[in-house]
Amino acid sequence: MKPLLLPLLLVLATAARADDDPQAGQARAALCMACHGADGYSSIPQFPHLAGQGASYLLKQLQEIRTSNGGADAGRPVPAMQGLLEPLDSQALAGLADWFARQPLRPVPDRAADPAGARLYLQGDLERHIPACSACHGPQATGNDPARFPRLAGQPAAYTLKQLQDFRSGLRHNDLPGRMMQDIASRLTPADMETLARYLESLP
């Protein structure tokens, strides 16, 4: 992480001056670039893409990550973002969420979708009480932001896999009310999770 520090400190100096005009979201987004990319596309598979993700979902995550890192348990600790969100108020977080949500999606290289992943994603598995993921995340995995169901399409497989593992272990438990993702993840095998993560990465 060391080589990332210098550019991070440089942008910190400029972003701290941003006030709440429409440009403020963009100025503050510079704080996030080192990990989430200049246009919301991370180049490291453990870091999620934020471009085109739903604004309400993003805001919910930012609020919960800020609170979880601050010591209270809001169900989503992200040590890599420790300290970064603390100085920002809710309006600043909303500005960031809006800015990233508005960044255009990139076309994904044409990869063959894995049929086993497609089946589980679109149909679930009745015998194992696994609902179709598409019921909430949409048939193309583009999400449903008013319900704060996130877009999953195109997300790096390593990131998606870690989220499913974290829901299963309970490390991530911000899927309230109803614990829907913890419940579902508890029924998935490690092989299911990998297949689903690879399938989702292949979607445009």
Ligand code: HEC
């Ligand atoms: C040092 C690296 C780093 C920096 C800087 C950083 N993040 Fe993150 N961010 C991460 C990692 C790693 C995760 C995923 C953590 C996990 O596995 O759950 C993450 C997750 C997120 C998520 C959740 C996305 C999702 O799909 O659920 C949001 C939203 C987010 N970051 C926004 C931001 C914003 C806005 C900034 C700038 C203010 C920022 N991050 C700065 C590393 C970083």
Ligand code: HEC
């Ligand atoms: C009943 C609705 C529902 C179903 C069915 C469902 N999900 Fe989710 N999922 C959610 C909600 C809600 C969240 C966001 C929780 C939060 O606010 O952090 C979520 C979050 C996720 C995330 C984290 C995304 C990110 O950017 O961090 C992944 C990955 C995911 N779901 C995968 C799946 C898979 C794979 C399936 C099918 C096996 C599935 N989901 C089925 C509701 C659902």
